[in-house]
Amino acid sequence: MKKTLFDKVWDSHVVHKIENGPDVLFIDRHMVHEVTSPVAFLGLKSRGIPVMYPGRTFATADHNTPTINQHLPVKDPLSANQLKALEENSKAHGISYWGLGHEKNGIVHVVGPEYGITQPGATIVCGDSHTSTHGAFGAIAFGIGTSEVEMVLATQCIMQQKAKSMRINVNGKLSLGVTPKDVALYIISKLTTSGATGYFVEYAGDVFRNMTMEGRMTVCNLSIEMGARGGMIAPDEKTFEYIKGREFTPVGADWDKAMEYWKTLKTDEGASFDKEITFDAADIEPMITYGTNPGMGIGISNGIPKAESLEGGVATYKKSLHYMAFHEGDNMIGKPIDFVFLGSCTNGRIEDFRAFASIVKGRKKADNVTAWLVPGSHKVESAIKEEGILDILNAAGFELREPGCSACLAMNDDKVPAGKYAVSTSNRNFEGRQGPGSRTLLASPLVAAAAAVTGKVTDPRELMQEELV
Amino acid sequence: MAYDKFDILKTTAVPLPIENVDTDQIIPARFLKATERKGFGDNLFRDWRYNPDNSPKEDFVLNNPTFSGKILVGGKNFGSGSSREHAAWAVYDYGFRCVVSSFFADIFKNNCLNIGVLPVQVSAPFLEKIFEAIYADPKTELVVNLPEQTITLTTTGESESFDINHYKKDNMLNGFDDIDYLLNIKENIRAFAEDTPL
Numbered sequence: 001m002k003k004t005l006f007d008k009v010w011d012s013h014v015v016h017k018i019e020n021g022p023d024v025l026f027i028d029r030h031m032v033h034e035v036t037s038p039v040a041f042l043g044l045k046s047r048g049i050p051v052m053y054p055g056r057t058f059a060t061a062d063h064n065t066p067t068i069n070q071h072l073p074v075k076d077p078l079s080a081n082q083l084k085a086l087e088e089n090s091k092a093h094g095i096s097y098w099g100l101g102h103e104k105n106g107i108v109h110v111v112g113p114e115y116g117i118t119q120p121g122a123t124i125v126c127g128d129s130h131t132s133t134h135g136a137f138g139a140i141a142f143g144i145g146t147s148e149v150e151m152v153l154a155t156q157c158i159m160q161q162k163a164k165s166m167r168i169n170v171n172g173k174l175s176l177g178v179t180p181k182d183v184a185l186y187i188i189s190k191l192t193t194s195g196a197t198g199y200f201v202e203y204a205g206d207v208f209r210n211m212t213m214e215g216r217m218t219v220c221n222l223s224i225e226m227g228a229r230g231g232m233i234a235p236d237e238k239t240f241e242y243i244k245g246r247e248f249t250p251v252g253a254d255w256d257k258a259m260e261y262w263k264t265l266k267t268d269e270g271a272s273f274d275k276e277i278t279f280d281a282a283d284i285e286p287m288i289t290y291g292t293n294p295g296m297g298i299g300i301s302n303g304i305p306k307a308e309s310l311e312g313g314v315a316t317y318k319k320s321l322h323y324m325a326f327h328e329g330d331n332m333i334g335k336p337i338d339f340v341f342l343g344s345c346t347n348g349r350i351e352d353f354r355a356f357a358s359i360v361k362g363r364k365k366a367d368n369v370t371a372w373l374v375p376g377s378h379k380v381e382s383a384i385k386e387e388g389i390l391d392i393l394n395a396a397g398f399e400l401r402e403p404g405c406s407a408c409l410a411m412n413d414d415k416v417p418a419g420k421y422a423v424s425t426s427n428r429n430f431e432g433r434q435g436p437g438s439r440t441l442l443a444s445p446l447v448a449a450a451a452a453v454t455g456k457v458t459d460p461r462e463l464m465q466e467e468l469v
Numbered sequence: 470m471a472y473d474k475f476d477i478l479k480t481t482a483v484p485l486p487i488e489n490v491d492t493d494q495i496i497p498a499r500f501l502k503a504t505e506r507k508g509f510g511d512n513l514f515r516d517w518r519y520n521p522d523n524s525p526k527e528d529f530v531l532n533n534p535t536f537s538g539k540i541l542v543g544g545k546n547f548g549s550g551s552s553r554e555h556a557a558w559a560v561y562d563y564g565f566r567c568v569v570s571s572f573f574a575d576i577f578k579n580n581c582l583n584i585g586v587l588p589v590q591v592s593a594p595f596l597e598k599i600f601e602a603i604y605a606d607p608k609t610e611l612v613v614n615l616p617e618q619t620i621t622l623t624t625t626g627e628s629e630s631f632d633i634n635h636y637k638k639d640n641m642l643n644g645f646d647d648i649d650y651l652l653n654i655k656e657n658i659r660a661f662a663e664d665t666p667l
């Protein structure tokens with residue numbers, strides 16, 4: 001039978017099938033962080049059972065960590081308590097722990113790939129919905145709840161109904177200023193935030209083939225925002241090149257054996273999907289969101305849609321615009337903004353900082369803007385320094401913070417005040433996501449950079465074209 | 470974590486006719502700092518329920534004594550966004566045992582089933598009828614019958630059946646969770662793991 005990439009990886013991990021029920025799926029690698037794990041560890045304790053395979057779990061602290069003065073004790077007692085719990089739980093169960101200050105510390109979905117924990121054909125879970133990021137390597141990766149974290153710790157398995165399959169093709173060539181983030185926001189705007197619920201997505205077509213691994217991670221990361229369980233891209237030479245030589249990547253004979261398997265990881269010609277959608281790359285321009293879910297995105301040069309042009313939910317739509325203090329038909333370009341956030345597991349990797357720097361180079365940060373530039377990990381931070389990007393940022397009036405999730409979910413001090421606007425490269429613009437009352441405009445690092453130097457929503461192509469002249 | 474068995478639930482319901490209610494609204498991230506599963510109900514819908522000075526927002530349904538009950542009736546695409554199980558805990562801890570909507574986000578639905586909150590998906594027209602009935606008379610009771618997989622409006626007797634996976638249904642009826650099941654097949658898992666390199 002012809003199989004999809006998803007079928008191949010899934011089927012090879014089924015330990016047991018429950019009739020009329022979920023599959024018992026073996027999990028190769030499990031990542032944990034401080035926020036969604038403490039109750040899971042407590043559960044183990046109350047059952048009196050150990051972690052079954054501690055070597056398959058990796059712990060990092062990222063969600064509520066401060067992004068300045070990480071060498072000092074964490075001030076917020078609740079956060080400090082969670083960090084301490086993670087450290088103690090990791091130690092007690094023999095799990096490797098990359099805490100605050102550790103050279104490998106960073107956002108869970110950034111460090112996984114950096115150290116080769118993320119591999120093609122693997123099953124990877126974490127108590128964070130953007131675990132879908134790891135799908136960029138041809139892994140089945142998805143977010144889980146705390147009960148499931150406990151399940152994986154206790155049994156290295158999870159119980160899941162196999163998702164339906166969807167293939168999203170984007171063909172053609174992306175135009176100037178259009179980044180992987182824009183491709184993803186475009187797809188979500190077309191599918192809406194529930195358009196892929198119940199599906200696991202495979203991305204195919206030349207746009208994804210030509211994308212770097214980092215770009216593929218950005219796209220897979222955002223799969224969850226259209227409701228999908230996860231997204232994946234078939235591994236290719238670029239993938240193998242990326243993972244080669246990383247700390248947890250197999251070597252020698254193991255590498256050869258792994259490669260043999262990895263090379264089989266593609267959808268068979270003629271395999272069928274439950275749903276297939278195709279887009280044209282030429283239709284995509286730099287995107288920005290105007291509302292309170294990631295599906296409310298438009299090409300940056302467009303106006304905010306009128307309520308009657310949308311399907312259903314007029315009251316919800318109006319409530320959303322009211323929260324943002326925007327009006328139907330408004331242009332996005334020119335809207336004043338207060339904050340810029342570059343970072344998160346969506347756009348906190350080195351390429352994102354390169355893109356940001358390419359725009360701010362030789363310009364100055366706008367006075368009305370507070371900018372938080374937060375690398376996804378220490379490794380990214382070092383690269384920013386080594387490549388001279390830090391000098392460009394500093395010269396333009398920006399400072400670099402220390403790694404973590406930061407303003408993506410505002411569990412630390414990096415909160416956007418009520419009523420203020422932030423252009424953010426993260427993944428969610430929900431009400432209050434970046435702090436109570438905060439208003440978030442999701443966009444690419446290029447759009448964020450353009451906003452940071454002009455103090456308002458600006459089409460980055462204008463600043464890029466100037467350079468071409 | 471064990472929870473109370475679910476069988477037949479007859480109760481009034483709380484209407485929340487908003488679409489795309491995401492888990493950041495159900496429980497904002499700043500309340501995820503606990504290391505124990507306690508007290509989340511107090512912060513259920515925190516920012517819709519309270520002003521920044523912690524005074525209750527009177528127009529929010531949870532602050533309106535007219536509406537109460539063990540069922541929360543939400544708009545389409547309920548529970549989207551973050552995978553935080555805390556959202557399901559908050560719903561449970563507040564006192565709801567069942568959420569009704571015409572569509573649920575995946576992870577939220579799964580989380581609910583894992584902790585003993587029954588997600589009941591009904592058709593869009595039936596959801597409308599439920600809202601109408603509750604607004605017409607807040608004392609309207611709903612009957613959610615898990616063994617029969619039906620949900621009934623007692624005022625009109627109108628009823629719909631809902632889907633639930635057979636295995637999950639069994640768990641809910643008995644108050645079991647997945648870990649109990651998995652621990653019973655540990656030997657299979659071990660054999661599988663030995664063949665699976667890290």
Ligand code: SF4
Nearest residue numbers: 130344345405408409
């Ligand atoms: S950066 Fe945001 S989305 Fe990513 S892991 Fe952290 S909190 Fe989750």
